[in-house]
Amino acid sequence: MKWAEGIDKLGLGLYFLLCAFAIANIYSVDQKLGEKQLIFFCISLFVGVVIFVGRSKFFENMAGIIYIGGVLLLIGLFPFGKEILGQKNWYKFGSFTMQPVEFAKIGTALMLANYVSGPEFNLSNKKSLWTTLAIVGIPAVVVLAIPDVGSMLVFIAFFIALYREGLSGLLFGIGFLFAGVFLISLAVNPIWVAITIVIIVGGWIAMNYYKMSWNIISISGIVGSVVLLCGLAFGSPHILEKLPKHQRERIEVLYKGEKAFRDTSGYNLLYSKTAIGSGGLWGKGYREGSVTQGKFVPEQETDYIFCTVGEEWGFAGSVILILCYMIYIGRIYYLAEQQKSGFNSVFGYCFASILLMHFTINLGMVMGLFPTVGIPLPYFSYGGSSLLAFSMMTFIFFKLNYSDKNSLV
Numbered sequence: 400m401k402w403a404e405g406i407d408k409l410g411l412g413l414y415f416l417l418c419a420f421a422i423a424n425i426y427s428v429d430q431k432l433g434e435k436q437l438i439f440f441c442i443s444l445f446v447g448v449v450i451f452v453g454r455s456k457f458f459e460n461m462a463g464i465i466y467i468g469g470v471l472l473l474i475g476l477f478p479f480g481k482e483i484l485g486q487k488n489w490y491k492f493g494s495f496t497m498q499p500v501e502f503a504k505i506g507t508a509l510m511l512a513n514y515v516s517g518p519e520f521n522l523s524n525k526k527s528l529w530t531t532l533a534i535v536g537i538p539a540v541v542v543l544a545i546p547d548v549g550s551m552l553v554f555i556a557f558f559i560a561l562y563r564e565g566l567s568g569l570l571f572g573i574g575f576l577f578a579g580v581f582l583i584s585l586a587v588n589p590i591w592v593a594i595t596i597v598i599i600v601g602g603w604i605a606m607n608y609y610k611m612s613w614n615i616i617s618i619s620g621i622v623g624s625v626v627l628l629c630g631l632a633f634g635s636p637h638i639l640e641k642l643p644k645h646q647r648e649r650i651e652v653l654y655k656g657e658k659a660f661r662d663t664s665g666y667n668l669l670y671s672k673t674a675i676g677s678g679g680l681w682g683k684g685y686r687e688g689s690v691t692q693g694k695f696v697p698e699q700e701t702d703y704i705f706c707t708v709g710e711e712w713g714f715a716g717s718v719i720l721i722l723c724y725m726i727y728i729g730r731i732y733y734l735a736e737q738q739k740s741g742f743n744s745v746f747g748y749c750f751a752s753i754l755l756m757h758f759t760i761n762l763g764m765v766m767g768l769f770p771t772v773g774i775p776l777p778y779f780s781y782g783g784s785s786l787l788a789f790s791m792m793t794f795i796f797f798k799l800n801y802s803d804k805n806s807l808v
Contacts, residue, residue, distance in 0.1 A: 405804035407734060407797055413727040414778070414793050418443075418786070420720070421779040424707050427686045428700040432781050439783040443790035450794040455802035458795055459742050462506075462513035466534070469506030472499035473541040480545075488547045500550045501788035503538045508749035508792070510534050511557055515564055516741030522565040531561060548646070549772030552760065556752035563748050580628055584635035586654050592632040600625050649770040657767065667703060668767050670695045675709030675717070675766070682713030700781040702773055705765045721762070724777075728754050734800050743799040750792045 418440055426433025458465075472490075476499065481491040490497045511534050514520060521527050539554040555574075562568060584592045600621065639647055648664035657665030657672070674690035677683070688710035690696060696703050709717050728751050735747025754777050761776040763769030775785045 405801040407730070407800055410727065410730050410734065410800075411793075411797060413723055413730070414790075417723060417727070417778040418790075421704070423685070424704060424711070424779070425700050425781045427688075427711060428691060428694075428704075428707055428781075432700050435783075436781055436786070439786050440790075442783070443787050446787065447790055447794035450791065451798050451801070453798070455799050458509055458746075458799070459513055462509035466506040466510035469499065469503035470538050470541065473503050473538055473545075475499075476545060488542075488545045488550070495783070498782070498784040500538075500542055500545075500547060501784045502791075503542070504553065504753055505788060505792055505795070507535060507538055507554070507557065508746055508753070509795075511560065511749060512742045512745035515561070515745045520564075522561070547773070549760070549774045552772065553753060553756045553774065556756040557749055559752040559755070560745055560748035564745065576628070577631060580631050581635045581638070582653075584632040585639060585650070589632040589635065593629040596625060596628050596632065646770075649772070653767070653770060664771065667697055667771060668765075671699075671703050671706040671765050672767060674699075674706040678710040678713040678717075680714050682709075682711050682716055685711055687711065702761065702771075702775055702780060703765055704776055704780050705762060724754075724758050728758065731796065734796075738800065738803050740799070740803055743796075743803050746799060747796050750796050753792070754789075 422433055422436050422440060425436045476487055476490070479490065480487040481489045481496065488498060488500060490499065511531065514530060514534060519527070520531075522531070535554055535557045539551050542554070543551045558566060558570070562571070580592065580596070604621070639650060648660050652660055652665050652668060657669040660666070661669050670690055674688065674696060677690065678688070683689070686692065688707065691699065691707045691710050696706055699706055705717070705720075708720055712720075731747055731751035731754070735744050735751060738744040738747060757774055757777045760769055760772065760774045761780075764771050764774065775782060777789045778786060
């Protein structure tokens with residue numbers, strides 16, 4: 400069929416496969432929630448069809464309005480939001496809830512793609528750099544103020560797309576450096592961390608002494624960086640102490656183990672790892688998981704849904720699911736790189752990077768490699784807002800890809 404030319408069958412096939420497997424696993428945890436997720440999926444498909452039959456230029460032309468709408472929805476949470484599990488990041492309409500941050504990500508991706516693909520964009524220009532940082536930073540700051548630290552971390556995904564457009568990798572290095580110093584200083588005496596920093600910087604200066612042009616600016620930069628990093632090393636334990644109790648414990652779980660907090664922040668992780676480990680190679684079978692069916696893991700239909708996969712489908716099923724995600728995300732990156740339109744390409748990179756961040760943080764969280772921050776697994780975790788938002792991004796991108804492949808330009 401000629402109309403089907405340009406539809407990426409591999410990408411859409413993986414989307415349907417992930418959604419179908421997700422509904423089956425949510426149904427295993429809770430039959431009623433599984434049925435509701437099926438309804439959410441049907442709604443998402445209807446919205447997807449509307450997107451696919453519409454004009455692809457609509458999203459480029461309306462990017463600014465969609466972005467502003469997303470930011471206003473976030474700001475509206477402060478007076479009108481419903482607090483759930485200590486976070487005021489939901490709107491409640493009768494028995495239904497809506498999490499606007501999921502849709503704000505769409506608006507941010509569209510706005511970023513619209514601006515970056517413009518003729519005046521140049522990251523070497525300070526105006527362009529500060530404008531892009533503002534586009535990402537405004538909703539991220541509002542999300543952090545809610546506070547929703549997990550969703551705020553996802554906004555880092557947009558910098559991956561910007562790296563493709565010329566953003567210096569030095570910024571990523573600086574970010575990882577400061578994060579590393581902070582985390583290491585919680586486990587090691589800050590004095591030793593500071594001494595190590597001084598030794599490393601001193602060694603670097605010795606190796607590059609004759610290559611550098613020494614002036615007041617370079618000397619001030621080196622001294623300032625050392626002072627800042629050493630200050631962070633000594634300040635890290637005090638920063639940790641100032642965090643709310645549940646956030647502090649979620650970080651301490653990484654160092655002390657979940658058993659030290661088995662009645663509080665370590666409870667989810669303890670039973671999540673128990674469920675995943677008990678699945679063995681082939682799993683206990685569909686709806687046969689004792690931890691899953693016993694509902695020992697709170698939020699196991701949402702943020703901790705992967706533990707259901709590990710227990711019922713085992714190591715083999717978990718690996719297959721992870722491979723499906725990796726192929727799917729890689730496919731979107733590949734298609735984004737093939738786009739003739741700059742707008743399509745940047746949006747594709749934003750979309751793939753958002754998926755990558757959600758996927759990486761969620762699995763790391765469930766397996767104890769990352770603190771619990773409340774990040775859903777795309778398409779898989781129960782929730783209408785998450786599924787609808789990810790489905791909208793899916794169909795927007797595949798519509799853009801379809802139009803790009805059928806374009807004569």
